[in-house]
Amino acid sequence: MMGVFRKLFGTAPKDNYSAMVKNGAIVVDVRTADEFKSGHIKGAENVPLDTITMGKHKFKDKQKPMILCCRSGMRSASAVSILQKQGFTQVVNGGGWHTLQSQLNQ
Secondary structure, three states: OHHHHHHHOOOOOOOOHHHHHHOOOEEEEOOOHHHHHOOOOOOOEEOOHHHHHOOOOOOOOOOOOEEEEEOOOHHHHHHHHHHHHOOOOOEEEEEEHHHHHHHHOO
């Protein structure tokens, strides 16, 4: 029960996204192709949310660590939930891509 409160109120430990990428995680940007073209994290894969929703994404390895991002973190949160329902076990919401990019560059 305390874990739920920690996550809700921001006192849970933050994911170390840089370490995750160094250990093989991929960054997945769930914005539209046009949004992605206007700027994105170097090396990120663009898989729009509607593609994930329809289950037409290319991800096969359900154990592959993935950090999902979008403009604000809302669509990536939805994508995490959808992927988890599809059986993916190592997906996290990286939030907005600008913020994630700055965390990866630290």
